[in-house]
Amino acid sequence: MHGPPLVAWLLVALSTVAAVACLLRREARDEAVMAAGMAVMAVPMSVLDPRPWGTPLFAxxxxVVFALAGVRALLLVRRPGHHLHHSVCSAAMVYMAVAMGGATSAHGGHAEHMAATxxxxxxxxxxxxxxxxxYVLRSGTSLVALPAQAHGAPGGGPLISTGQAEGGAGGDRDRVPLRHAPEVAAACRVAMALGMFAMLLTL
Structure with missing residues (x-):
């Protein structure tokens, strides 16, 4: 990433947390790969560019990795999930990789020049x-509405299980693990979209 090192490392931390959270949710492996790739791409070039050919090779x-991920997402677009969004994310990652590698090569490997121009x-x-x-605005609004719906807000309907409502022992059995909660999945997608937005700003 060609930007202030502090911003770059914050993006690395955000993407890494999102990758770990998605990895814990076995059904979110595609999102985990995307977040891990974002974490790697966000690392400052001063760390990953020891030689002039380092950045182009890295790009x-x-x-290639995200082009394959994008093709896979398009092939699965008719299945349940966020495959269309994943394909857009993959295309954005390919675009940033090409822009990063092409601009750095054209200017003799000087990442600082790319940051300036x-x-x-x-x-x-x-x-x-x-x-x-x-995407962040729409998904963020939905994320804020999820807790209200979970507690039986008007229009959302009660989502709490019968065992939880009665306070019986069945409540623990019916409780959804945190890593599988819809709020966690939505928060991960919002965090990755924010990271993607910040990385695009550095182009």
Whole structure:
């Protein structure tokens, strides 16, 4: 990532936490891979660029990995899940990898020059920024509404189990583990979309 080191390391931490949270949810392996890739891409170039060819090679590897991830997401788009969103995320990662590798190669491996002049196509970068900003706003609003629905808010209907409502022993058996809670899954997706938005701003 070509930006302030503090911002880069904060993105690394955010993406790593999201990757671990998704990894604990076995049904979210695709999201875990995406978050792990974001964590690696967010690492400052001063750490990953010991030689002039280091950044282009790094960009090629990431580009290939996420191109394959995007194709897989498109093939699964008709199945339940967030595969269409995953395909957009994969395309954004490929775009950033290509922009990073191409701009660094064109300027002799100087990442600082890329940070000063920018990289990528402004129109495409702007469209992706709009997409992820909209996704964060829409999903964030839904995330805020989930706890209210879980407690039987008007219009949401009670989601609490019978055993929990009665306070019996069945409540513990019916309780959904935290890592499988819908709030956790939604929070991970919002966190990754925020990270993607911040990384796109550095182009």
């Amino acid at each position: 090629v590897v990431l580009g 920018g990289a990528g196509t402004p129109l495409l970068t702007g469209l992706l920024l709009l997409y992820f900003a909209g």
